[in-house]
Amino acid sequence: MTQTTSAPEHEDGTAPPAARFDAVVEAAVQQGLLGEGGPVAGFIDTAGVRASVAALRDAFAATPGVLHTFAAKACSLIPVLRLLADCGMGCEVASPGELRLALEAGFPASRIVLDSPAKTREEIRLALALGVAVNADSLGELRRIDALRNPSTSSVLGLRVNPQVGGGSIGPMSTATDTSKFGVALRDPGAREAIVAAFRERPWLTRLHAHVGSQGCPLELIAAGVARTYELAEEINTTLGVRQITSLDIGGGLPVNFADETVRPSYADYVAALTAAAPGLFSGRYALVTEFGRSLLAKNGFIGARVEYTKDAGGRRIALTHAGAQTATRTVLMPDAWPLRIGAFGPDGVPKGGPVLAQ
Structure with a gap:
């Protein structure tokens, strides 16, 4: 409380x-x-949630067409999800249950992103049938999508990479260490070449995704991970001689100050850090997707509980x-x-x- x-x-x-x-x-x-x-x-606090969404949009105002999605795991209650859908947000989901909740809350399938690291064949089939965007977590998952994908699907398909920029102050919450279980480890021997080859073999693969971490991760670390992802996109497009990658999902993970009601860092601080690390990110060459969760709600609610004894x-x-x-x-x-x-x-x-x- x-x-x-x-x-x-x-x-x-x-x-x-x-x-x-x-x-x-x-x-x-x-x-x-x-x-x-x-x-x-x-x-x-519904007004507070709307103000947080507005602050996020304002921070990215100079870059048109950004899809801001809410990470459903941060609060998977349908009334809250419905409020965020009404605010024009998309939704990031990581399980069949979260996908069902997102659809029930009114998010259009075209504004939903599926990011589970262990998707079943049935999950992939459903996402592709609905037109939900899918970020594959591994090269093995890409091969599974090869077998399941219908050329008529409207789903945007991407690949998550681990930029391996290191961890923050909370080890278990860091997702860009050398041994992180999420994404394709970018600096492992042969990985970069394998990623380029994966895009060459799949013209329908048009997005790169990365998420460095959240609580305990300084903005500079998060920005460094996004910068490496941006650089990889540039390399892939240059190598292939075609602008195949058209969008970047830069994840979320803004740390939250739990000490008081001050919002720090802000979304504007986050964008400033990204601009410094990867100036070309906001040039308009790539459509951007974000996946913020806790930072949108942390200052906008509380739990009330009866003291029984x-x-x-x-x-x-x-x-x-x-x-x-x-x-x-x-x-x-x-x-x-x-x-x-x-x-x-x-x-x-x-x-x-x-x-x-x-x-």
């Missing part, structure tokens, strides 16, 4: 997020949405709630990397005062 410290109103007269969230908790308790009959509930252990005060590992899995496993800000409320939903206790 968000912290409850007060702050002055914004210049536009609206209350800051913490104050607005406090008011929502009180209203939810009074309306019976949170309490004995509903011990845990999630809340989304309290107890002490070794001088530590413990509150037992209905929001645990099922809602904060990464925090449970890596609390330093995924911290939570917690607010305490009374039975009437009003923020509690008093001294802070160690937890």
